[in-house]
Amino acid sequence: MSLQLSELSDADSDDQEYLWTLNFGPQHPATHTTLRLILKLDGETIVGAVPDIGYLHSGFEKLGEDLDFNQYVTIVDRMNYISPVANELSWIQTVEKLVGVTITPRCKYVRTIFAELMRIHDHLLCVGAAALDLGAFTPFLYAFKQREKIYDICEFASGQRFHSSYMRVGGVMYDVDDKWVNLVRDFAAHFPAAVAEITRLLTRNRIFMSRLRGVGVLTREDAINFSCSGPVARASGVVRDLRKDEPYLAYPDFDFKVVCSDGCDCYSRYMVRMQEMLESQKIIEQAIENLPGGPINVDAEGRAIMPGKQEVYQSIEGLIRHFETIIPNRGFLAPVEEIYSAQETANGELGYYIVGNGTIKAYRARTRPPSYIHFAVFPHLIKGHTLSDVVAVLGSLNIIAAELDR
Amino acid sequence: MTSMSTIERLKQRFSGEGFASSQFRDNTRFDIPPADVTGVLTFLKNDCGFDLLVDITAVDLLEYPDARNRFRVFYALANTSTAERIYVRTHLDEPDLTLPSAYPLWRGADWMEREVFDMFGIRFAGHPNLKRILMPEEFTAFPLRKDYPLRGRGERHNFPVITRAES
Numbered sequence: 001m002s003l004q005l006s007e008l009s010d011a012d013s014d015d016q017e018y019l020w021t022l023n024f025g026p027q028h029p030a031t032h033t034t035l036r037l038i039l040k041l042d043g044e045t046i047v048g049a050v051p052d053i054g055y056l057h058s059g060f061e062k063l064g065e066d067l068d069f070n071q072y073v074t075i076v077d078r079m080n081y082i083s084p085v086a087n088e089l090s091w092i093q094t095v096e097k098l099v100g101v102t103i104t105p106r107c108k109y110v111r112t113i114f115a116e117l118m119r120i121h122d123h124l125l126c127v128g129a130a131a132l133d134l135g136a137f138t139p140f141l142y143a144f145k146q147r148e149k150i151y152d153i154c155e156f157a158s159g160q161r162f163h164s165s166y167m168r169v170g171g172v173m174y175d176v177d178d179k180w181v182n183l184v185r186d187f188a189a190h191f192p193a194a195v196a197e198i199t200r201l202l203t204r205n206r207i208f209m210s211r212l213r214g215v216g217v218l219t220r221e222d223a224i225n226f227s228c229s230g231p232v233a234r235a236s237g238v239v240r241d242l243r244k245d246e247p248y249l250a251y252p253d254f255d256f257k258v259v260c261s262d263g264c265d266c267y268s269r270y271m272v273r274m275q276e277m278l279e280s281q282k283i284i285e286q287a288i289e290n291l292p293g294g295p296i297n298v299d300a301e302g303r304a305i306m307p308g309k310q311e312v313y314q315s316i317e318g319l320i321r322h323f324e325t326i327i328p329n330r331g332f333l334a335p336v337e338e339i340y341s342a343q344e345t346a347n348g349e350l351g352y353y354i355v356g357n358g359t360i361k362a363y364r365a366r367t368r369p370p371s372y373i374h375f376a377v378f379p380h381l382i383k384g385h386t387l388s389d390v391v392a393v394l395g396s397l398n399i400i401a402a403e404l405d406r
Numbered sequence: 407m408t409s410m411s412t413i414e415r416l417k418q419r420f421s422g423e424g425f426a427s428s429q430f431r432d433n434t435r436f437d438i439p440p441a442d443v444t445g446v447l448t449f450l451k452n453d454c455g456f457d458l459l460v461d462i463t464a465v466d467l468l469e470y471p472d473a474r475n476r477f478r479v480f481y482a483l484a485n486t487s488t489a490e491r492i493y494v495r496t497h498l499d500e501p502d503l504t505l506p507s508a509y510p511l512w513r514g515a516d517w518m519e520r521e522v523f524d525m526f527g528i529r530f531a532g533h534p535n536l537k538r539i540l541m542p543e544e545f546t547a548f549p550l551r552k553d554y555p556l557r558g559r560g561e562r563h564n565f566p567v568i569t570r571a572e573s
Contacts, residue, residue, distance in 0.1 A: 053539060054538075061550060097431050100431075222513075224458055224486060225513050225514060226513050226514045227460065228514075239486075240486050336472075337430050338465075338480075340493060353461065353482070357470055357471055368461040368463075372521075375517075376516055
């Protein structure tokens, strides 16, 4: 304990004995999963905060050196578990860039739809949980009702609601059919009404506004200096969205806006997330109407993707290709090179830095975790605020412990 | 992606032994010797407009084919106004595993460098609080090094037990 207290020593001298230390977490209903804050308080005002993380550290980056590229998709799913398919997407995009695989148009559209569904998924939870932490129970339930529909969409595509492990190098696990298309279309059609319900409860709510306005102010210069990205940065006036700045997948085909705000406080982050959900819904609507046909997986020539079951059971080449892809000491080889590639997920810029060494596994698989980088801003944001604002600020930063600790 | 002018400006300003540039897919990389880290990063931030530090990480090149050094430290920078990216790489060897900290330039480097220290043992001179961040404080090894096994060395079974009477 002494080492953590010594970090607060600049606020702790002999004539300040009235300051007291409060341990917030790691097990606390309002800290989003296991993270710990050691707060130095003057009455109810916070004088200093030291985050203590690592309670959920599971060695994901070390595992990346032990599993091959397709197997690691299961691990990557479990990092930002609030929007799992988005992580998979980012990982697979980076691996495909490293190996040099170009995906089919249908795959691009399906992946874009999943990316936007996951953005909605994440924002719904963030807004719902932020409201829940402040005492508003109903918006949380409304948000989760919509999330159930997204779980159904994921289950329909891959068989798993949560950690879908749906993406593969060169394509996806199974193709999507008309029933899936109808599910997504239904969801997109009913979604704006659901967002309107949550908006009616929260956006002009006197209590919600007075708890969030002016709390956790992050100026534009600080947002860039602290490496923030995503809604946290956009709510501070940083106009940066990788979907527009470095377009990937099918984003150039769609008409959508990047939501920014000048407010810099928790309320602006909430508003940015709410509006981003509506923009994502527009993208999904446009994508699902124009879903191209054709194959979803890249032709299995580079031995990256598994051939379909028809081929496997009815031709010897299919059987050989299946064997070559699935058996651990065979499969496609990464070049002896490294790459960094980032995508815009709901939390911010999620990037992967993969170093390949000519084998089927990564030599180094580094995740650039937006939650980790945003949590470092927390002590700066919370100084001078009261204890009850800790929850508001934590909720607005959308810290997910599994991505924080990996 | 980096336009020719940034990499040209870098090559013009920093040339000589130990500097090299390369390109792979859309990544433009600039290799520098460790002594020039602060100079290059300051130049990129102040003169070339790379105001966003995206990531700092390291790779242990112990088992890498044709590696000449032990560690590679990798800085990813971005320019928020032009959406340009550049990657700066530097190499370190034992026993001198120190680099100047990027904290004076970007406060976001704080936790990034702490994690590099925690996982690889690379120290950053001038860092305000270089302590372990993900591993427990009393952990002695550096887990992401290649000589540390995947399943650890039994630390999980050797946690100190604190009884109620002692605490």
